[in-house]
Amino acid sequence: MDNPFVLVLGVAAALFLFMLLILIVSRFRKCPSDKIMVIYGKVGSNSDGTSRSARCIHGGASFVWPVFQSYQYLDLTPISISVDLRNALSRQNIRIDVPSRFTVGISTEQAIMQNAAERLLGLRLNEIQELAKDIILGQLRLVIATMDIEEINADRDKFLLAVSGNVETELKKIGLRLINVNVTDINDESGYIDALGKEAAAKAINDAKRSVAEKDRDGAIGEANAKMDQRIRVSDANAQAIQGENKAMADISQSNATRREVEADALRRATAAEKIAAANALHDAYNAEKAAEIARADKEQATLEADILVKTEIERRKIEIEAAAEAERLKIKARGEAEAIYAKMEAEARGIEAQLLKQANGLAEIVNAAGGNPSEAVRLMVADKLEELVKIQVSAISNLKFDKITVWDGGSKDGSSSTANFASSLLKSIPPLQDVFAMAGLELPEYLGKKAAPEGGKTEEAENSKEEKNA
Secondary structure, three states: OOOOOOOOOOOHHHHHHHHHHHHHHHHHEEOOOEEEEEEOOOOEEOOOOOOEEEEEHHHHHHHHOOOOOOEEEEEEEOOEEEEEEEEEOOOOOOOOEEEEEEEEOOOOOOHHHHHHHHHHOOOOHHHHHHHHHHHHHHEEEEEEEEOOOHHHHHHHHHHHHHHHHHHHHHHHHOOEEEEEOOOOOOOOEOOOOHHHHHHHHHHHHHHHHHHHHHHHHHHHHHHHHHHHHHHHHHOOOOHHHHHHHHHHHHHHHHHHHHHHHHHHHHHHHHHHHHHHHHHHHHHHHHHHHHHHHHHHHHHHHHHHHHHHHHHHHHHHHHHHHHHHHHHHEEEEHHHHHHHHHHHHHHHHHHHHHHHHHHHHHHHHHHHHHHOOOOHHHHHHHHHHHHHHHHHHOOOOOOOOOOOOOOOOOOOOOOOOHHHHHHHHHHHHOOOOOOHHHHHHHOOHHHOOOOOOOOOOOOHHHHHHHHHHHHH
């Protein structure tokens, strides 16, 4: 017999191995493709001998030692951050608004993953968004402060490149990388950007005003010189002063005329441009209205044709369906009537058959009662109906009404009365019972009486035999 101690020891070893296997399987962790698994605790040391704070795994799997190690996941899902930058100061000391949207995510580079494990592990999504937003706002203000509004507005690629470079450098420090930058619009409170668009139009007006001012200045200088000469040379310079004044006035008039000419030309060009634009707009409106009318007419015609076709098709289908329904109804009605007639005739036939069968059974019973002799059976039936036959025979003259009978009785040779003979003849007018049976093809039974012989004492049979002999 085996030693119990060895048996218990074997069972304990097997149980220990089984528990160890379960422990190994339960602590073996696989990392999904959209996450980073961060194992922290006692994870080894760096190449310089310092202890590592965490070990990052993207893809694959790793065994996590119980007690000594633990793990968490970092989500690689992109994070969209709305950055509504207001009153950012540019290099020209002009405040602008730059609303934008940044898309960031945790980087899968080994060094940057290590930064994310050290600075983002355990943070919620909104906390990561706020942290990244603060970094982005700071770097965005820094980039705007180093650029003019003209550069930001005209060269967007340069602006986005500068923003991406600065922002991504700072985001890598916390383990994030910049995926996308989208600047929706750039505005300023002072209207400087709008003014840049109006600069070209205003430049011509400013040049014209400057030219007028210069001419006015020249005229004023000439007038002052003439007055000075008049004061110095009162008598000798009157003519020159008048000439100078006239010349100055001529110059002023010429300058005013030039200014008015420039203004008139500008007004003419502006009016012409407005008229041309209005005419083009009116022409385009007429063309659009014409096209709309044509399209509306085509649509109405198509709608009318479609309505007519649809109504015609509906009427045709309605007639076909009604005809089919009527035909089916007539067919069902005819089938029902035929079945009813057939059932009625079949019921009548069954009734007649049952009646005839009962009559046949009754006649068979009568024949059996007559000893199997059909003649005797007929006699029994006649005897049963004799009373009714006599009643029918007597009723032939029962309903005769004689309002008045006048009899002239003169007697007869044999001494009988004519009145009595009339009554006897009247009774003899009733068909004899023997003749009634003979007309029906039957013969009266002998016990009901025999046919009387005719006068002369010869019967009908004797007459017939006599005629046969003569023949």
